[in-house]
Amino acid sequence: MLKKLLMLTIMVLMPLATVWATSGVPKMEAKELQAMLGSPDVIVLDARASGGWKNSTEKIQGAIRAASDDYQQWKEQYPKKATIVLYCS
Secondary structure, eight states: OHHHHHHHHHHHHHHHHHHHHHTTSOOOOHHHHHHHTTOTTEEEEEOSOHHHHHHOSOOOTTOEEOOGGGHHHHHHHSOTTSEEEEEOO
């Protein structure tokens, strides 16, 4: 009974944890990004799985494929003053 209750609690709280974790992440509309594209201060990273990246015909122009596992390296790889836009689908 305790195991079932614990599993139910986890199942209920897991989606909420995702919302809580991302609530502080700024989001933007496509028009906002479109206005920023081409600026040397804006870096667009596509964090889709490599298969999704390779097989997709829809990519943001100028986006760089960035493995999400390598997020620790991003801070060393890109200028600190740059605006980094991260997307996946």
